[in-house]
Amino acid sequence: MWQQEKLLLIDGFNLLSRSYFATAYNKTEDQLTRNSSGLYTNALRVFFQKMYNLIKQHGMTHIAIAWDVKREETDRRQAHDFYKANRNELPPALIQQYETLTKALDQIGMTQFVIAPHEADDIIGALSHKWSLEKEMPCFIYSNDKDLLQLLNPFTSQIMAQKRQELVYTVEHFEAEYGIQPSQWIDVKALLGDSSDNIPGCPGVGAKSALPLIQQYETIEQLFNQLDVLDTKFNRYKKKLTAGEASAFMSKELVTINRNIPEIEAVNLNELLHEVDEQVVRKTMDELELRIKL
Incomplete structure (x- = not known):
C-alpha cells in the first residue's frame, strides 16, 4: 500500500528547552532526574516521547532535527552584536542533555543538521522550501516559535502546543487569523x-x-x-x-529566514527517510535508562 511521504522538521532546542523547563520547574539542579551513570535525563525522556508520538500520530516518513550553532557563531550576531544579547546562559544540566541527546539520535539513525553560521530557523526554512518544491508533499514543522509562520505554504504547516493540546496550524489558519500572506x-x-x-x-x-x-x-x-x-x-x-x-x-x-543554504541545496531528501527500528530504539533507551512508549 502506498504511503504518502510526510516530512517532520523538529526545532531541536525549542523542543529540548521546553522539555527541560517543564520538568525542572521549581527544582534545583540536584533534584533533577539522573540515570545511574549520573547523566541528567529529565528533558531527554520528554523529547524522545514527543518525537515518537509525532511520528506515530501523523504518520511521518521523513525526519530531520535542526540545531542552532552557538549564538556568537550566527551570521545575524556577527552583523549585529546586540542580537539575542539579552539571552541568559543555558543551565549546565540542559547543555549536558543536548550532548547526550545528539549522540543518542545518531545511534537511532535520526538525521540532524548543524550548519554554521545559520540558525535552526534557517535550516528548517531551507529544508521545508526544498521539500515543497521537489516533493510537493506535506511538511510539518514542530516548534512553538512564531517566527516560523513565514514558512507556511500549501504543503507546510506548523504543529504548535496550545494549552493542553496541539494544533496543526496551516496557511489557511494563518490567513484567516491575520488577513495577510x-x-x-x-x-x-x-x-x-x-x-x-x-x-x-x-x-x-x-x-x-x-x-x-x-x-x-x-x-x-x-x-x-x-x-x-x-x-x-x-x-x-x-x-x-x-x-x-x-x-x-x-x-x-x-x-527574515534564509532559505538559500548551499549545504541544504545539496541534500538528497530521500535520505531523510526514517523507519523506526524498535530494537535499536529500545537498546538506546535502555542504555539511557529511559522508559518511553513507541
Missing part, C-alpha cells in the same frame, strides 16, 4: 520587533498598529514609500514611523 509576516515582525531576540522593530509601533499597517500597505517598503500620503487613520504613528525607518529595515533583515 505568510511572506508578509516578516514585515509585521519588522515593525513589531521581538524582545526575546532583542530585535528593536520600529519603536512606538505596537501590535495594534503593525498588522493593520501591513494589511493595508503589504510591505514595509511600500509603507515607507507612502509615508507622505499615509492614511489619516495612521497619523498618530507617522512621526514614530519616520524616526524608526532604519530600525524597521534592520529588523526585517534579522527576522
Whole structure:
C-alpha cells in the first residue's frame, strides 16, 4: 500500500528547552532526574516521547532535527552584536542533555543538521522550501516559535502546543487569523520587533498598529514609500514611523529566514527517510535508562 511521504522538521532546542523547563520547574539542579551513570535525563525522556508520538500520530516518513550553532557563531550576531544579547546562559544540566541527546539520535539513525553560521530557523526554512518544491508533499514543522509562520505554504504547516493540546496550524489558519500572506509576516515582525531576540522593530509601533499597517500597505517598503500620503487613520504613528525607518529595515533583515543554504541545496531528501527500528530504539533507551512508549 502506498504511503504518502510526510516530512517532520523538529526545532531541536525549542523542543529540548521546553522539555527541560517543564520538568525542572521549581527544582534545583540536584533534584533533577539522573540515570545511574549520573547523566541528567529529565528533558531527554520528554523529547524522545514527543518525537515518537509525532511520528506515530501523523504518520511521518521523513525526519530531520535542526540545531542552532552557538549564538556568537550566527551570521545575524556577527552583523549585529546586540542580537539575542539579552539571552541568559543555558543551565549546565540542559547543555549536558543536548550532548547526550545528539549522540543518542545518531545511534537511532535520526538525521540532524548543524550548519554554521545559520540558525535552526534557517535550516528548517531551507529544508521545508526544498521539500515543497521537489516533493510537493506535506511538511510539518514542530516548534512553538512564531517566527516560523513565514514558512507556511500549501504543503507546510506548523504543529504548535496550545494549552493542553496541539494544533496543526496551516496557511489557511494563518490567513484567516491575520488577513495577510505568510511572506508578509516578516514585515509585521519588522515593525513589531521581538524582545526575546532583542530585535528593536520600529519603536512606538505596537501590535495594534503593525498588522493593520501591513494589511493595508503589504510591505514595509511600500509603507515607507507612502509615508507622505499615509492614511489619516495612521497619523498618530507617522512621526514614530519616520524616526524608526532604519530600525524597521534592520529588523526585517534579522527576522527574515534564509532559505538559500548551499549545504541544504545539496541534500538528497530521500535520505531523510526514517523507519523506526524498535530494537535499536529500545537498546538506546535502555542504555539511557529511559522508559518511553513507541
